Amino acid sequence: MRFFSFKKNNDNTNNLLKTTTERSRPTFHVLKIKDIKRETDESVSIAFELPEDLRSNYAFLPGQYLTLRTEIGGQDVRRSYSICSSPLNEDLRVAVKKLDGGVFSTYANSELKVGDELQVMTPEGTFTTSIDEKAARSYVAFAAGSGITPIMSLMKTILELEPKSTFTLYFGNRTTGSIIFRDEIDALKNRFMDRLRVNHILSREDQGSDTTRGHIDATKVKLFAERFFEPKKVDAYFICGPEQMIHTVKDTLGELGVAKENIRFELFTTSAETTNKQSNEKAQEVLKPKAENLSQVTVILDGEETHFELAYDGRTITDAATDAGADVPFSCKGAVCCTCRARVIKGEVEMDMNYALEPEEVEDGYVLTCQTHPRSSEVVISFDE
Ligand code: FES
Known part of the structure; x- marks a missing residue:
């Protein structure tokens, strides 16, 4: 498990800065929408009202996300969105970009209004860093x-x-008009003039330089490194965007000698649907549903046990536990968000994919239950550890 710490002890009651890295079990609460701001033609940001008694539950580390849940067209829909606000004196706010055919993102962009209520899971995620007010980092x-x-x-x-x-931010978009948070980024640039550098890379607009035209790819990363920063001297890199871009930037930084532990990335557009489909296909391919491939599974959540029988087939612990009536936490179902993390207390299991757990967590017996299948006659999994 990665641990992060903030050395600044800010006692301003308006801030939501989480001061501990202890991970508590994600839980949903109903929150009212306080504000909806149109950020671009295709995206909105949504701020939530936080009743006093829930403020500490929603303290967060910068870079974390919220899972939103509601019923749309009779279906239980849940999606994760990153928090765009700072925990320092800003509202708890996420940004939602409308995707083609996106059930929740379309609903959020066209139907949600101030005063509506959504189920909101407590903040999750490890795409963050330790912050030290005395540090002089790049x-x-x-x-x-x-x-x-x-x-x-x-x-x-x-x-x-x-x-x-x-x-230093390298930010890729199609056109100037599609840049989300453009005004806010400009205001930050003015405020932190000597410490923030922003470089926009636009794929469908000519800014008068080949360097800033196109997509963020290996050539561009090498060019930026040559001209603007010394790859090995940067203390931490953050990468977030489409999967392909993340891998390209990560691999290129690796080629430039950047240590793996200095690169943090957040998979943003891995399609849970696609991934699940792939994992199910894979599982079905390798596993024959034989009588001996049956496991007695126990899931422990808030001290309560749920028991069910699960074949070594394509179904996951998350799906089977949900069907058995346990309200186990999950969000992406694509091995990305880590919401479904739990610990194997007994038995053998296998994960299809893992983009979220650290190697030490896996060694300690933690699994992503949305990717986990039993591999022994008895399996006990706890969400309480
Ligand atoms: S639900 Fe997101 S990793 Fe399992």
Whole structure:
């Protein structure tokens, strides 16, 4: 498990900065929408009212996300969105970009209104960093499209809390008009003139230079590194955007000698649907439904046990536990968000994919239950550990 710490002890009651890295079990609460702001033609940001008694539940680390849940067309829909606000004196706010055919994102962009209520899961996610007000660090971020969302939160918090650190952002978009948070980024640039550098890379607009035209790819990363930063001297890199872009930037930084532990990335557009489909196909391919491939599974949640029988087939612990009536936490079902994390207490299991757990967590017996299948006659899994 990665641990993060904030050395600044801010006692301003308006802030939501989480001061501990202890992970508590994600839980839903009903929150009222306080504000909806149109950020671009295709995206809105949504702020939530936080009743006093729930404020500590929603304290967060910059870079974390919320899972929103509601019923749309008779279906239980849940989606995760990164928090775009800083935990320092800002509302708890997420940004939602409308996707083609996106059930929740379309609903959020066209139907949601101030005063509506949504179920909101407590903040989750490990795309963050330790912050030390005495540190003089250099941060470089690569974002594309709505991948800027968690980076906004990180950027604002770091610039505010680490007065000696610098932040450089490479931000890819189609056109100037599609740049989400453009005004806010400009205002930050003016405020932190000597510590924040922002470079817009536009794929469908000519800014008069080949360097800033096109997509963030390996050539561009190498060019930026050659001209603007020394890859090995940067303390931390943040990458968020489409999967392909993340892998390209990560691999290129690796080629330039950047240590793996200095690169943090958040998979943003991995399609849970696609991934689940792939994992199910894979599982069905390798497993024959034989009588001996049956497991007695126990799931422990809030001290309560749910028992069910699960074949070694394509179904996951999350799906089977939900069907058995346990309200187990999940969100992306695509091995990305970590909401479904739980610990194996007994038995053997296998995960299809894992983009969210650290190697040490896996060693400690933690699994992503949305990717987990039993591999022994008895399996006990706890969400309480
Ligand atoms: S629900 Fe997101 S990783 Fe399992």
